[in-house]
Amino acid sequence: MALLTFLGAIQQVTGSCYLLESREGSRVLLECGMRQGRREEEQANEQPFPFDPASINAVVLSHAHLDHSGLLPRLVASGFRGPIFATHATCELIELMLLDSAHIQEHDAEWENKWRARLGKPEVKPLYNTVDTERALKRRQPLPYGQAHEVAPGISVTFHNAGHILGSAIVELEIHDHHLTRRLVFSGDLGNTCSPLMQDPTFLDRADVVLMESTYGDRDHRCSEETIDELAEILQQAHRDGGNVLIPSFAVGRTQDLLYYLGRFYHEGRLPQQAVFLDSPMANRANQIYARFHDQFDEQDRALIQQNGNGDLRKWLPPLRITASPEDSMAINRIKSGAIIIAGSGMCTGGRIVHHFKHNLWRSECHLVFPGFQAAGTLGRNIVDGAPTVRVLHQRIAVKAKVHTLGGFSAHAGQSQLIDWVSHFDHHPELYLVHGELEKMKVLQGELKSRLNWDANIPEPGEQIVI
Ligand SMILES: [Zn+2]
Structure with missing residues (x-):
């Protein structure tokens, strides 16, 4: 019998972390995620690990998103000396994401220390730095999908495609302890079967205990064909209005989905814009990794991109222009119409998108498209909520551009997709809902009971169960 402790992403969506301990003394950490969002959440990242x-x-890591991987450099800086197992694509993507995260930590600490020095206060240290991150990255050990591998004495892991972002995995753990074999399945983040590029999440049928994410446990997503048509219509309207289209986007996952759809419009003769700027060095590096692993794409989408772009999203969308230097990025400011500009950050909290806001947001002929949820308190959310003016780069700017929110771009399974995935397990294993807000989990819990007559548990932070 083994012990599982629910350490993070419990009744919330960030900071994924679970500790598995066998009676024979093996200890495996499943995820090492960063907490994100409000200031108090982020301060929790500085607390010592509870082990x-x-x-x-x-x-063992399910995928590259920082809310699952973001504290790995800190774990290594705090004494962890073992291997970090993930799929090949995840191992490549975390290099990009963790180094970017280290730069942000270093930059934030440097900025804070400037005003601290003026107040005579002691300096703060970044949560981790580039050196810590490079040390963590040396511990990566890639594993292919579908092959069991012993990661610690008596504990073996098999990754299955989760269809969420490139490299994402459902993690199956087999625990051999005192002549007993128990199987734990962690869903990771499950993909939305409507979203492009990624394959559908793998169905599994054997488990003793299942941990399932529940980010969208309370609702189904809109069908993506409707969303795609809506995007095409916005692009046509922007063309008629004679303005630019701004799309704030996350560099990994969301941006590649957008490039796929824009490429489809181009090949269908539905893209009126002459230029699509991808103003995000990180997204560009992610594109290169996506191109290397295009054999993992959904078969139909892959065939299209193979035929028209040799498997590379950058060739699939001929009007795409990559801006490498800050000068290239600034040159976009001179373009007043006919451009689509995709830039970070996804929630508009910083990054290059805010510079494009300065030049376009006050112009009524421009259009601003949010392809995803904007968290409370962010600049993006203010704009979505209808603020007539916003503060951008120390200036007040009127919001005159037309604002659109597209709901169908989620990379997470909706409620029915979650229920469908879990219904494939035989004999109703013990089910625990994780990675979701409490209210949404309760809705999902009710649906699981009424549709499958299945009792799902909602663990408390720090709760331990015997497996
Ligand atoms: Zn994720």
Whole structure:
């Protein structure tokens, strides 16, 4: 019998972390996510780990998003010396994401220390730095999908495609302890079967205990064909209005979905714009990784991109222009119409998108498209909520551009897709809902009971169960 402790992403959506301990002494950390969102959440990242990092045999990672991987450099800096297991694509993507995260940590600490010095206050240290991150990256050990591998004595792991972002995995853990074999399945983040590029999440049928994410446990997503048509219509309207189209987007996942759809419009003769700027060096590097792993794409989408772009999203969309330097980025400011500009950050909290806001947001002929949820308190959310003016780069700017929110771009399974995925397990294993807000989990819990007559548990932070 083994012990599982629910450490993070419990009744919330960030900071994924679970500790698995066998009676024979193996300790495996499943995820090492960063908490994101409000200031108090982010401060929690600075707390010591609730276990001794040096005592952990191995880390197993479901995918590259920072809310699942973001504290790995800190874990290594705190004494962890074992391997970090993930799929090949995840191993490549975390290099991009963790180094970017380290730069942000270093930059934030430097900025804070400037005003602290003026107040005579002591300096703060970044949560982690580039050196910590490089040390963590050396511990990566890629594993293919579908092959069991012993990650610690008596504990083996098999990754299955989760269809969420490139490299994302459902993690199946087999625990051999005192002549007993138990199987734990962690869904990771499950993909939305309507979203492009990624394959559908793999169905599994055997488990003793299942941990399932529940981000969208309370609702189904709109069908993406409707969303795609809506996007095409916005692009036509922007063309008629004679303005630019701004799309704030996350560099990994969302941006590649957008490039896929824009490429489709181009090949169908539905893209009136002459230029699509991808103003995000990180998204560009992610594109290169996506191109290397295009054999993992959904078969139909892959065939299209193969035929018209040799498997590379950058060739699939001929009007695409990549802006490498800050000068290239600034040159876009001179373009007043006919351009689509995709830039970070996804929630408009910083990055290059805010510079494009300065030049376009006050112009009524421009259009601003949010392809996803904007969290409370962010600049993006203010605009979505209808603020007549916003503060951008120390200036007040009127919001005259037309604002659109597209709901169908989620990379997460909706309620029915979650229920469908879990219904494939035989004999109703013990089910625990994780990675979701409490209200949404309760809705999903009710649906699981009424549709499948299945009792799902909602664990408390720090709760332990015997597997
Ligand atoms: Zn994710």
